[in-house]
Structure formats: C-alpha cells, structure tokens
Amino acid sequence: MGRSPSFEKGLKKGPWTTEEDQKLVAYIEEHGHGSWRALPIKAGLQRCGKSCRLRWTNYLRPDIKRGKFSLQEEQTIIQLHALLGNRWSAIATHLPKRTDNEIKNYWNTHLKKRLTKMGIDPITHKSRTAVNTNLSHMTQWENARLEAEARLVRGPRVASNFYQRFHYGSAPFINKSLPQPLCLDVLKAWQGITLSKLSDLTRLETFNNQTLAVEPSDMKTENPKNNLEISNGSVNIVLESPKDEGVQNTLGVAGDMIYQDDYLMDAFTNHLVNDVSNRSFDGGFEDVDNNYWSNILDKLGNSSSFSSIF
DNA sequence: AAGAACATCAACCGCTCCAAA
DNA sequence: CTTTGGAGCGGTTGATGTTCT
Numbered sequence: 001m002g003r004s005p006s007f008e009k010g011l012k013k014g015p016w017t018t019e020e021d022q023k024l025v026a027y028i029e030e031h032g033h034g035s036w037r038a039l040p041i042k043a044g045l046q047r048c049g050k051s052c053r054l055r056w057t058n059y060l061r062p063d064i065k066r067g068k069f070s071l072q073e074e075q076t077i078i079q080l081h082a083l084l085g086n087r088w089s090a091i092a093t094h095l096p097k098r099t100d101n102e103i104k105n106y107w108n109t110h111l112k113k114r115l116t117k118m119g120i121d122p123i124t125h126k127s128r129t130a131v132n133t134n135l136s137h138m139t140q141w142e143n144a145r146l147e148a149e150a151r152l153v154r155g156p157r158v159a160s161n162f163y164q165r166f167h168y169g170s171a172p173f174i175n176k177s178l179p180q181p182l183c184l185d186v187l188k189a190w191q192g193i194t195l196s197k198l199s200d201l202t203r204l205e206t207f208n209n210q211t212l213a214v215e216p217s218d219m220k221t222e223n224p225k226n227n228l229e230i231s232n233g234s235v236n237i238v239l240e241s242p243k244d245e246g247v248q249n250t251l252g253v254a255g256d257m258i259y260q261d262d263y264l265m266d267a268f269t270n271h272l273v274n275d276v277s278n279r280s281f282d283g284g285f286e287d288v289d290n291n292y293w294s295n296i297l298d299k300l301g302n303s304s305s306f307s308s309i310f
Numbered sequence: 311a312a313g314a315a316c317a318t319c320a321a322c323c324g325c326t327c328c329a330a331a
Numbered sequence: 332c333t334t335t336g337g338a339g340c341g342g343t344t345g346a347t348g349t350t351c352t
Contacts, residue, residue: 016321087340101321109319
C-alpha cells in the first residue's frame with residue numbers, strides 16, 4: 001500500500017516552522033489542497049503530503065477552535081465515547097471546530113484520568129466500585145452522573161423529567177418486574193442535595209455552565225418531606241420541574257438547563273443506587289411494607305437521621 | 311536552584327478503507 | 332476481479348512545559 005514517509009528521502013520531519021505554516025496556508029487558500037501527495041512540491045515545502053494534511057487539518061484550518069474544552073464539550077465527549085469507543089473522528093463530527101486529534105489527546109490526558117479517579121472504568125464507562133462505599137458524596141454524584149451520561153447515548157432513555165412522579169404502592173414492593181430501586185434512588189439523590197447544602201448546590205451549577213446561585217431556602221427539597229405525598233398507602237415523590245417558569249425564575253436559569261436536569265434525573269433514578277436491592281437494610285428490599293415507608297417519612301423529617309436510612 | 315518526575319499535545323507511524331484503473 | 336495508491340484513522344512517540352522534591 002501507500003509508501004511510508006520514511007522512504008521519502010530529504011523530507012523534513014518534526015515541528016513546523018512559522019514559515020512553513022505560512023506557505024501551506026497561502027497555497028491552500030489560493031488553490032485548495034487538491035492531492036495531498038502533490039501539494040508539498042507545488043507549495044514549495046520539504047514535507048510529505050501526509051505531514052501537510054495533518055498540519056492543516058489539526059492546526060492550521062481556519063475553522064478550528066482551540067483552547068480549553070467547555071463542560072458541555074466534555075460531557076459530549078464522555079457520552080459519545082461511551083457509545084462509540086475510540087472512534088475519534090466520529091466523535092469529532094459531533095464537536096464542531098474540534099479535531100479528532102485534539103479530542104483524543106484530551107481524552108487521554110484529562111477525561112480518562114478523571115473517570116478512573118472517580119472509580120469509573122474509562123473503557124466500559126461502568127463503575128468499578130460498589131455504590132455504598134466510602135466515596136465522598138460528590139464523587140458518588142459525579143460517578144452517577146457520568147454513568148447516566150454514558151447510558152444515555154447507549155440506549156433509549158427512560159422517561160424522566162421533573163414532571164415525573166415516582167409512585168410506589170404496597171403491591172409493587174414485591175413486584176420484581178418493576179424498577180424497584182427507583183424510589184430509593186431519588187431519595188438517595190435527595191439526601192445528597194439536602195445534606196450538602198449550598199456548597200454542593202454551587203457544584204451543581206457546573207452541570208449547567210450557568211450561574212445558579214441558589215439559597216437553600218429556595219429549594220423545596222431542603223426538607224424532603226415537603227416533596228412527598230402520601231395517599232392510599234403509597235408514597236409519591238414529587239420533584240419540581242425546571243420547565244415551570246416560576247422555578248426557572250427562582251433558579252435564574254432557563255432553556256438548556258432542562259436537558260441537564262433530565263440528565264440528573266436519570267442519574268437519580270438509575271445510577272445513584274443502582275444495586276440498592278442487593279443491599280441490606282431492615283431485612284431487605286422485598287420485605288419492606290408500608291410501615292417501612294412510614295419510617296422513612298419519619299426519618300425524612302429529621303435530616304440528621306436521614307443518612308442513616310442508607 | 312537544580313534535577314527529577316509528570317503532564318501535555320503536536321506530529322509521526324502503520325494500518326485499513328475504498329475508489330479508480 | 333485484482334491491483335494500486337491516496338486519504339484518513341487510531342495508537343504512540345517525543346519534545347517541551349510545568350510541578351514537585
């Protein structure tokens with residue numbers, strides 16, 4: 001197949017000089033790149049065509065955005081990597097103005113390490129650790145969020161938004177066909193929100209890349225009990241919708257936050273405590289009954305004991 | 311202050327794909 | 332159908348910069 005550049009004698013290698021860059025840019029702007037193999041001779045460059053193509057596509061092209069990756073871009077990379085693996089060029093098509101090489105480098109030097117640090121396998125995008133470990137709350141939160149992100153692009157999303165109400169009557173407690181951990185997942189997430197106070201809420205802001213200065217008193221969830229409804233022996237958990245204009249005003253955000261919060265909801269519902277049914281508490285999940293939920297409600301009224309539920 | 315260790319990222323290499331002959 | 336070679340992709344390298352000891 002194509003000859004290796006190593007066979008092409010007398011051609012320069014290594015970093016490009018400003019002069020070489022100028023020659024390359026000037027030629028392409030005037031003639032287009034045409035055949036890359038023929039380009040260096042026409043442009044007066046002592047480089048192989050491949051080197052020219054790389055320099056142009058990864059560095060000199062005018063439609064390239066350089067510099068720090070935004071949070072949104074990071075999220076996109078993580079999601080797409082979960083879906084596509086190391087197919088950098090495919091990933092790059094979803095990140096306007098970023099090159100596959102840049103994304104690959106960023107993944108290898110930043111994102112991969114970060115995921116590993118969080119206990120997430122950067123290849124499988126799955127948690128390497130049990131949920132109920134000594135991980136800090138925020139590490140668990142990030143872990144869950146990233147897992148949810150990965151899952152989002154792997155398959156169909158579960159219905160989830162802030163209008164959604166999670167309803168558990170007495171019968172479903174022993175119905176294995178239902179997503180049993182769902183309710184507890186939300187509670188667990190809640191625990192994070194309510195106990196972590198403003199510092200963690202500030203942290204949540206970074207999900208949205210927007211200013212989200214929320215006083216704890218603005219959050220209905222400060223007392224989780226306020227967001228619980230009990231009727232006919234069942235417990236409904238009601239979360240505020242960011243799609244509600246009033247909520248948006250309160251939070252000082254709009255538009256794209258909604259998507260982010262759908263994300264969070266997915267994290268809440270599916271990943272924060274994804275193996276909750278295997279964990280032991282009060283005799284196990286299948287054994288719980290309405291009294292169990294009554295106990296939870298009692299505990300929810302006292303945030304200091306809330307954490308002991310899990 | 312200096313050297314070592316680590317991090318970053320531009321650039322290269324080798325491979326595959328695919329269109330054209 | 333087979334061969335050829337250009338283009339592009341992903342893994343890796345190595346020069347350079349930064350941080351640590």
